[in-house]
Amino acid sequence: MLEEKNDNLLEADGxxxxxxxxxxxxxxxxxxxxxxxxAAPEANLNQSIIEAIADTNAExxxxxxxxxxHDIPMQxxxxxxxxxxVEELNSLVSNEKVASIKDHVEEIKKAFLAKYNHFIEExxxxxxxENQDPNEEFQYHFPLKSKFDNIYSVYRNHKNExxxxxxxxxxxxxxxxxxxxxxxxxxxxxxxxxxxVLKHFNDLRERWKNAGPIPKDKYNHVWNNYHFHVENxxxxxHLDREARDIDFKHNLEQKxxxxxxxxxxxKEEDINKAFRELQDLHRIWKEEIGPVSREYREEIWxxxxxxxxxxxxxxxxxxxxxxxxxxxxLAKKKEIIAQIEVLATEKVNAHTQWLTQIEKxxxxxxxxxxxxxxxxxxxxxxxxxxxxxxxxxxxxxxxxYKEIKKDQNDNLSKKQALVAKAKALQENTDFASTTPxxxxxxxxxxxxxxxPRKYSDSIWKEFRExxxxxxxxxxxxxxxxxxxxxxxxxxxxxxxxxxxxxxxxGDHKTDLEGIKSHIQHWKSLGKVPFGRRxxxxxxxxxxxxxxxxxxxSKKDSDMMRFTNRMDQLSESNDTRKLESEKIFLIRKxxxxxxxxxxxxxxxxxxxxxxNAKKENSIVLEVRKNIAIHKENLEVWKEKLKQLRNLKQE
Numbered sequence: 085m086l087e088e089k090n091d092n093l094l095e096a097d098g099x100x101x102x103x104x105x106x107x108x109x110x111x112x113x114x115x116x117x118x119x120x121x122x123a124a125p126e127a128n129l130n131q132s133i134i135e136a137i138a139d140t141n142a143e144x145x146x147x148x149x150x151x152x153x154h155d156i157p158m159q160x161x162x163x164x165x166x167x168x169x170v171e172e173l174n175s176l177v178s179n180e181k182v183a184s185i186k187d188h189v190e191e192i193k194k195a196f197l198a199k200y201n202h203f204i205e206e207x208x209x210x211x212x213x214e215n216q217d218p219n220e221e222f223q224y225h226f227p228l229k230s231k232f233d234n235i236y237s238v239y240r241n242h243k244n245e246x247x248x249x250x251x252x253x254x255x256x257x258x259x260x261x262x263x264x265x266x267x268x269x270x271x272x273x274x275x276x277x278x279x280x281v282l283k284h285f286n287d288l289r290e291r292w293k294n295a296g297p298i299p300k301d302k303y304n305h306v307w308n309n310y311h312f313h314v315e316n317x318x319x320x321x322h323l324d325r326e327a328r329d330i331d332f333k334h335n336l337e338q339k340x341x342x343x344x345x346x347x348x349x350x351k352e353e354d355i356n357k358a359f360r361e362l363q364d365l366h367r368i369w370k371e372e373i374g375p376v377s378r379e380y381r382e383e384i385w386x387x388x389x390x391x392x393x394x395x396x397x398x399x400x401x402x403x404x405x406x407x408x409x410x411x412x413x414l415a416k417k418k419e420i421i422a423q424i425e426v427l428a429t430e431k432v433n434a435h436t437q438w439l440t441q442i443e444k445x446x447x448x449x450x451x452x453x454x455x456x457x458x459x460x461x462x463x464x465x466x467x468x469x470x471x472x473x474x475x476x477x478x479x480x481x482x483x484x485y486k487e488i489k490k491d492q493n494d495n496l497s498k499k500q501a502l503v504a505k506a507k508a509l510q511e512n513t514d515f516a517s518t519t520p521x522x523x524x525x526x527x528x529x530x531x532x533x534x535x536p537r538k539y540s541d542s543i544w545k546e547f548r549e550x551x552x553x554x555x556x557x558x559x560x561x562x563x564x565x566x567x568x569x570x571x572x573x574x575x576x577x578x579x580x581x582x583x584x585x586x587x588x589x590g591d592h593k594t595d596l597e598g599i600k601s602h603i604q605h606w607k608s609l610g611k612v613p614f615g616r617r618x619x620x621x622x623x624x625x626x627x628x629x630x631x632x633x634x635x636x637s638k639k640d641s642d643m644m645r646f647t648n649r650m651d652q653l654s655e656s657n658d659t660r661k662l663e664s665e666k667i668f669l670i671r672k673x674x675x676x677x678x679x680x681x682x683x684x685x686x687x688x689x690x691x692x693x694x695n696a697k698k699e700n701s702i703v704l705e706v707r708k709n710i711a712i713h714k715e716n717l718e719v720w721k722e723k724l725k726q727l728r729n730l731k732q733e
Contacts, residue, residue, distance in 0.1 A: 133393055134389065134392060156180060156184065158188060158191070160456050161191050161194075162195050162198075162457060163453050163455070163456060166199050169232075170196070170228060170231055172192060173192050173193075173232065176189065176192075177238055177242070182242040185239075189239055203226075205471075205475065208222050209475070209478050209482055210478070212482075257298045258298040258299060258302055260291070260296075264288050264291055264295065264310070265306070265309055265313055267288055268285075268310070268314065269313060271288075289314075292310065332375070332376050332377040335373050335376045336376040336384065338373045339369065339373055339384050342365050343387050345361075345365060346362060346365060346388065346391040346395065347391060349362060350398065355398055359395060359396075366392075369388065410456070410458050411459060413455045413457060413458050414458040414466065417452055417466055417470065418469075420448050420451055420470075421469050421470050423448055424448050424470075424474060424477055425476065427444060427445055428473065428477040432484070435488075438485075441481070442481070452470055492533070492535050493535075493536065495534060495535045499529065499532055499535060505525055506525055506547060509522060509550075509554060510550045510551075510553045511557075513557070513561070519558060522555070526551060529547060566613060568610060569612050570612075572610035572611060573616050575609045576609050576612060576619050579606065579609065580626070588634070592634065595630075595633075599630050602627075603627070631644065646723050650662075650665070650726065666727055666728075669720060669723055669724040673720045673721060676713050676716055676717045679713055680710055680717070683706050683709055683710045686706055687706050687707065
C-alpha cells in the first residue's frame with residue numbers, strides 16, 4: 085500500500101501550528117505500483133488478500149448503504165417456494181435501502197424465474213396434451229408472477245433513482261477532492277507566508293474530510309495521491325523532531341490497538357462478523373491513522389498483514405465446510421433426480437395410480453428445492469438435469485392422458501346425444517311413456533365416463549336443466565292427479581258401504597252379473613293415492629265373501645279374483661308387481677309340472693312290480709293326485725296367458 089511505502093511523515097489529521105521555512109522539494113504527482121522483484125509467494129498472497137479488502141472498502145465508501153447488505157442474511161433462496169420468494173422480495177424492497185439489497189434481489193429473481201419458467205413449461209405441456217387444436221394458443225395467467233413483476237418494478241425504479249443521484253454526487257465529490265490535491269501541490273511556495281500556508285493547509289484537510297464519497301474505481305488512487313502530497317508538504321516544512329515523534333508514537337499506539345483487536349477477532353466464533361470488523365479496521369488504518377516511525381513501519385505492517393491472512397485462512401476453512409455441505413447437497417439432488425427418472429419409466433394404467441405417481445414427484449420436487457445449494461460450477465447442470473427428469477415424467481404422464489383423451493371425446497359425444505334426447509323430450513306430456521325413457525337416459529348418463537374438463541361443467545348443466553324441466557312438469561302433473569286420486573278414494577270408501585249392503589238373490593246368473601257390475605263400477609271410480617291402496621284389499625275381501633256364496637267352481641272363482649287383481653295392478657301402472665307376478669306364475673307352473681312328472685314316475689314304478697294288483701289302491705290315489713295337479717296346472721297357465729295378454733295391451 086502506497087501510504088505504507090511512504091509512511092515516514094505526519095498524516096494530515098494533526099493540527100499544524102508552526103514550522104520552519106526551507107527549500108521546496110520536488111513533488112511527485114503520479115503513482116506507480118511496482119511488484120517487488122523476487123517477492124515471496126506468501127507476501128503476494130497477503131497483498132492479494134489486502135487488495136481484495138481494499139476493493140470492498142472502496143465499493144462501500146462509494147455508497148455507505150452497501151455496508152448494510154452484510155447485516156441482511158443471504159438465505160438459500162433456491163430452497164424457497166415462489167410464494168415465499170415473493171414475500172421475501174416485498175419485505176426487502178419495503179424495509180431496506182435499495183443499494184444494500186442488490187445482491188439479495190438478484191438471487192431472489194434468479195430463483196423465482198427458474199421456478200416460474202419450469203412451472204409454465206409444465207402447464208404448457210399439460211395444455212398441449214389436452215388440446216389437439218393447433219390454432220388454440222397456450223395462455224396461462226399466474227397472479228403471483230404479476231405480483232412479483234410489480235414489486236421488482238418498484239425496486240428497479242428506486243434503484244435507478246438512487247444511482248442517478250449517487251452518480252451526480254460522486255462526480256462532484258471527485259472533482260472537489262482532485263481540486264484539493266491540486267491546491268496541496270500549490271502550497272509549496274518559498275515566497276509564501278508560512279502561517280498563511282499552514283492555515284490554508286488545515287482548511288484543505290478539513291475540506292477533504294467533508295468532501296464525501298467518490299467512485300470506487302478512483303478511491304485508492306485519489307487517497308494515495310492525497311497522502312503522497314500531504315507527506316511532501318511535511319517534508320517541505322521540515323517539522324521539528326519532537327512534534328514528529330509525538331505524532332509517530334500516537335499513530336503507532338493506534339495501530340497496535342488495531343493489531344491487538346485483530347488478535348481477538350481471530351478467536352471470534354462468528355467468522356463473518358469478525359471479517360466484517362477486520363474490513364472496517366483496514367479502512368481505519370488507511371483513512372484515519374497516519375504514518376509511524378520508519379523503524380516500526382515494516383514490523384507493525386507485517387503483524388497486521390499476517391493477522392489478516394490468518395483471519396482469511398479461518399474464513400476459507402468456513403467456506404470449505406460450506407462447499408463440503410454443497411457437495412452433500414449435490415449428492416442428495418442427484419438421488420432425487422434419479423428417483424424421478426425411475427418414475428418416468430413406471431407404466432401405470434389408471435387415473436388413480438397416476439395421481440399417486442404425481443404425488444410422489446411433487447414430494448421429490450419439494451425435497452429437491454429444500455436440499456440446499458450445490459457447488460456453483462454444477463448448479464446450472466444440476467438444475468437442467470432436474471428439469472429434464474420432471475419434463476420426461478410429464479411427457480410420460482401426458483402420453484397416458486392423450487390415450488384417454490380419445491375416450492373422453494367419445495364420452496362427450498355420447499353425453500351430447502343424451503342431452504339432445506333429453507331436450508327433445510322435456511316438453512312431452514305423455515308422462516306414462518316418457519318418464520321411463522327419461523329415467524333410462526339418466527341411468528345411461530351415469531354409465532358414461534369422464535369428458536374433457538373444459539366441457540364437463542357446461543354439458544352437465546345442459547343435461548340437468550333438461551331433466552329438471554321435464555320432471556318439474558311431471559311433478560306438477562302428479563300434483564293435479566293427486567287431487568283426483570283423493571276424490572277417487574273418498575268415492576271408493578263410500579262405495580264400500582254400498583257393496584257391503586249387496587245381497588245375493590240366489591239366482592246364479594243374476595248374482596254373477598251383479599258382482600261383475602260392482603267390479604266395473606269400482607274400476608270406473610279411478611286410482612287412489614299410493615298410500616291409501618289398502619282400500620283395494622277391503623274391496624277384494626268383500627268380493628271373496630260374495631264369491632264364496634256363489635255356486636261357482638273353484639276355477640271360475642279363482643280366475644275372477646285373479647282377473648280383478650291384475651286389472652288393478654295394470655291400472656296403477658305397477659310394472660314391478662306385474663313382472664313379479666309373472667315370475668311367480670312361471671315358477672308355480674314349473675313346480676306343478678315337476679310334481680306331475682314325479683307322480684307319473686311313481687306310477688310307472690308301481691305298475692312294473694310283481695304285486696301291481698296288490699298295490700292298485702296306491703296307484704289309483706296317485707292318479708287322482710295327478711288329475712288334481714293337471715287341473716291346477718291349467719288354471720295357472722290360464723293366469724299366465726291372461727297376464728301376458730294384459731302386458732301386450
